[in-house]
Amino acid sequence: MTDSARPRSTAAPSTVPLDILREVFGYDRFRGPQAAIVEHVSAGGDALVLMPTGGGKSLCYQIPAIARHRAGRGVTVVVSPLIALMHDQVGALEEAGVHAAFLNSTLSLEEAQRVERELMSGRLVLLYAAPERVTTPRFLAQLESLYLRGRLALFAIDEAHCVSQWGHDFRSEYLGLSVLHERFADVPRIALTATADEHTRADIVERLQLQDARVFISSFDRPNIRYTIVEKDNPRAQLLRFIRDEHEGEAGIVYCQSRKKVEETAAWLNDEGIAALPYHAGLDAAVRQQHQDRFLREEGLVMVATIAFGMGIDKPDVRFVAHLDLPKNIESYYQETGRAGRDGEPAEAWMAYGLADVVNQRRMIDESPASEDFKRVQRGKLDALLALAETHECRRVRLLAYFGEDYGAAAASPGGGDLLGVQAGRPTMRARCGNCDNCLAPPATWDATDAARKALSCIYRFHQHGAHGAAPRAFGAGHLIDVLRGKRTDKVAQYGHDRLSTFGIGADLTEAQWRGVLRQLVALGHVTAEGEYGTLHLADSARSVLRGEVHLLLRVPAEPARGRATRPRGARAAALPADLDAAAQARFLALKAWRAEVAREHNLPAYVVFHDATLAEMARLAPTTLEELGAVSGVGAKKLEAYGREILRVLAA
Missing domain, CATH: 3.40.50.300 (P-loop containing nucleotide triphosphate hydrolases)
Incomplete structure (x- = not known):
């Protein structure tokens, strides 16, 4: 020795x-x-x-x-x-x-x-x-x-x-x-x-x-994860912009609700030059295993999956988790987004959602064969998730409050703001985390109370007045918005809705604004969407809105970003050990290449051999003896014995 x-x-x-x-x-x-x-x-x-x-x-x-x-x-x-x-x-x-x-x-x-x-x-x-x-x-x-x-x-x-x-x-x-x-x-x-x-x-x-x-x-806070939720406006294009502008060449997971959407999205990403694999329970078991193994062992792959994928996935360098469909509840959202940034480095949780997501989730609960008690609990969980998506205040505060955690007591807020008090799982004072979209770029809001009353009045008139003496019937969101905005479509003419008193009363609002109003009305339970086509009906609580007893404050729909995004801190830059000088960067890359060879030889994911953080510390300290190498965080006795001399050789070279 x-x-x-x-x-x-x-x-x-x-x-x-x-x-x-x-x-x-x-x-x-x-x-x-x-x-x-x-x-x-x-x-x-x-x-x-x-x-x-x-x-x-x-x-x-x-x-x-x-x-x-x-x-x-x-x-x-x-x-x-x-x-x-x-x-x-x-x-x-x-x-x-x-x-x-x-x-x-x-x-x-x-x-x-x-x-x-x-x-x-x-x-x-x-x-x-x-x-x-x-x-x-x-x-x-x-x-x-x-x-x-x-x-x-x-x-x-x-x-x-x-x-x-x-x-x-x-x-x-x-x-x-x-x-x-x-x-x-x-x-x-x-x-x-x-x-x-x-x-x-x-x-x-x-x-x-x-x-x-x-x-x-423990605290449920994951401060390294940035939360961003956007309103759907050509979601594929939004996803592509997000990946290219923020995470090109990095590992990520994209969640979709259906198997068909998983396969179509994975194929489309590949056509756009982003390496992606599909994963869902309908695939052959051998294919699922192959795709999962590739995701764990290769760098820079995007897995497009249903919720069949993910629980227990231990890959530490997943830089983003994106949702193209609304999850069922906050627990699912938290569990799925928690697969990003397990190494503690900056990561992002990004979600696009719209009115159809709200309608679909409510319908799945209503049409399930479960007991009424179970449905009641699931509706409450969905309401909490919708409140998270619609809020114009700090998303992290609301997320942690759901689990009964006071954000202000759990950690000092990087973004400043008042401390949070929690009563019955609800935030009672404003707080800011400094690492969600609402904190980084506070959204403008507008008073949508009057617009909500106009929408409810129009739905009411659909149910009261049939076309040319025909029986009244219900309609979906698209037709309602056409009537409110005064669009003379064939369908509007067919049902005589251009003669309703509500025809054109909402011409001053954009289609995106009206979709936001309806989404909020459905989310709050004032309107229900029923059947395969999501026809709209007034709930009992709609009366309080019509009487002006309910105040609706909504986010101003954001304009779609064009070109590359500008971020306060970039995930790509942070995912690399930026604090290393040029020589240390070279050592780090050499260590990663050596680790990849060992991982292939042992048929293990690379992070099982050593995490990136451990390699970065080796590269920074450049140990020259086994004793010095053994002092690096993440190097245990067995790994020192098995790999120590090889690592010293790589570092010396």
């Missing part, structure tokens, strides 16, 4: 969490509430952990698993619904020198039997398995055997919101996980999720029998 190598200790491996963090993962300190969670679970306590995507949830069970295994308590079973996440987590743990495995449908019978032998031998530190497998009689019998021998250390239930019918991703197979507490009552459990409102939290506690668990709730 050279004098520059890290000395090997003959002492037994430490069970102290901070020692494990340093030795295995190469980090000097925990973030946020990680230390308290790890200490509590390592000592045998139950926990429910709510932590944002990218906040370090995995370490909250991986370090207790290692500590308890080293203390002779056996294996930790991690319940995960996602094959891709299992593969990546196990690959990363093995790279760090922690013996882990997974049991899922990708394994052959022989491979599965080998993993089961490893499990029963006690050599495994962590085993990942899907909830369907965990609750089978065969697997429960194996757990029983381990339990009787005192070799069952911990249960970690990831994506715990899946157990709740109120959550955004309910999965019935999670309901069977209550058996873990019933049969192995003194084995500690930790349930983890990135998103859960009060309904969902209560459901998780009840269904997983975590009434005695300690609850840890």
